Amino acid sequence: MLNLRRSLLLTAMLAAIGLTAGLAGCGKEEPKPAAKPADAPKAAEAPKAAPKPEPLKIAFAYVGPVGDGGWTYAHDLGRKEAEKEFGDKIKTSFVENVPESADAERVIRDMASQGNKLIFGTTFGYMEPMLKVAPEFKDVKFEHATGYKSADNMRVYDVRAYEGAYVAGMIAGKMTKTNTLGFVASIPIPEVVRNINAFTLGAQSVNPKVKTKVVWINKWFDPGKEAEAATALINGGADVLLQNTDSPAVLQTAEKMGKLAFGWDSNMTSYGPKAHLGSAIINWAPYYKKAIKDALDGTWKGETNWWGMKEGAIDVVALGDMVPADVKKMAEDKKAEIKEGKFNVWSGPLMGNDGKEVLAKDAKGDDKFISGIMFYVKGVEGKVPSNK
Template sequence: MQSHSYPRRPLTSLLCALAAVVGLGSALSASAADPLKVGFVYIGPIGDHGWTYQHEQGRKALMEKMGDKITSNYVENVAEGADAERVIRNMAKDKYDLIFTTSFGYMNPTVKVAKQFPKVIFEHATGYKQDKNVGTYLARTYEGRYVGGFLAAKMTKTKKVGYVASFPIPEVVRDINAIQLALNKYNPGTEMKVVWVNSWFDPGKEADAANALIDQGVDVVFQHTDSPAPIQAAERRGVYAVGYASDMQHFGPKAVLTSIVNNWGPHYIQATESVIAGSWKPQDYWGGLKEGTVQLPISDLVPADVKAEAEKLIASIESGEFHPFTGPIKDQTGAVKIPAGASASNAELASMNYYIEGMTAKLPQ
């Protein structure tokens, strides 16, 4: 009987091929399970106790919720302009999947880099430009400002309220206007004085601005800057204050009536989950009191009856029964900007570039 010896090489090749397929499958499943890489670009230090601090709290909430599904990192103290563009591009080159850029002046750099990295998803805070891979998000801080304006109207004795302002961009202008709307309604004739510091975070300038306002008779100080310096100045000088971005009560226990607190965690979680699920789409997200993106812890410095009225006001905003920017609203020249019975649209709010009636200050051009 003739014996056949079968060549062994094809079997070896087959086993190798099988091993390669198994290996490839393992690589694919490992790749599918790779954590999403999420980056954050911050305008100030994470220890500013204000704007950047709150974004960092949001990032921490995201990491806690998502666990090993993501990895995350941040770059702090990034100046708006060329620095921002360089940092955002470096993150994209480093294969970050999702990048949050958290200051208004990052808008154009974000959009520019996004065009060069179409597979990376970008979300920009407080801006208005979207693209296929760029979404925007912001807080309806004007809702909190209106309630803060109500508290100021009830608590001021001098009928002079002050605002430490950063830059004359729509977000800052509409927040100033929201306070003046409440002053007009609840204590007509109350004047709001504004000092522009042309910085988001400069504790020295912020303190100087607060002191200059108090020197002019202001007895409630608001701020649209990121450090607690205006609160500390108000505490030292014995006047009231309203904090911004984070709860600043502990910096001025005898001064702080409330703080307009930004809670970014829920949006960061929702956006990241949608990227992982493959359902992310560019949107213009506005979160306010109703969504919990804006929170208003009211201090016991506020009398119980005033606090109860403020809480009713908050509830009416949350339910949609009341919108702070409901017409008729005129600008300083008397021109009608929002007609009677109408409420400002998001587009109108996002482009607000005028002071309303009742403001005596001039808006920088």
């Protein structure tokens, strides 16, 4: 018995020692894979050919998993498309599930110290961490999504998601039977409040009786909470839902409860085909291609890019079969108007839900106005959290 115990222990220890030794040994060889004997002749010939330029190393930090089916998934689609476009001129990598805590700074600094020359931080919470890292790596370009602070080598990009929300709202306004829409909202910042308003304004443009109920979950990605909020909205009488959260949970909940909903950030048809009216998507590829091209050509400069339907960054796609032909046409027409710059979502007269006029008749909201939207338009129920 004693022998057995001893031999067990011995085996385990030997295994541990062997593996550690193996690690140390193999690790040293790892940085030069070209040393394999089969490759040696090729390596000798190499100097004849023109030396290929090193690919531009590009890194993406994601707040959720690439399989979230929404926000992060859409960013990763953009990354893949850029990779296809530039081929071996670039080399991309990503780290997913990077929390908006002290960890973000470590991940981003590591990306920069690994020789990545272009780094995309794809959530608001990476703003301060990126600002801390940027001055240490002057030759690295930092791109931050949806923030408002920049530096010499850090610029901001964002999309006009509200354009998609408006068109989705028009479809919702036509499809609702209870005249009550539901919105699952994430974190009460202008971007999200804007989308709630645009959704409501779109619906009211075709159906003035529409009201919107909102539930905030204070998270970007939390399928459990998203589903709970959707259930609460449906129980409160909402029959068409939209969300500004990152997963398809709202659509799935609507499907289960026999109501209608939209996909958000990416095409979510497959998550709830019976409930899916359409998807308000973000196509990050055009911007990622532009930013990478800027970096490759040496034309990268500090600027803010805020792209919408016109640049191909926002679209409403995959309208469901239950959407009548005339409603589909209406949506397509509005998209065309927005693309051509003939229609501005933020057109007066615009009333807040406290009854005060925000934009006078014929006034248009400019980007400064849009950046600071922290009120609900008439028809949205409740108050923006913490807005006194």
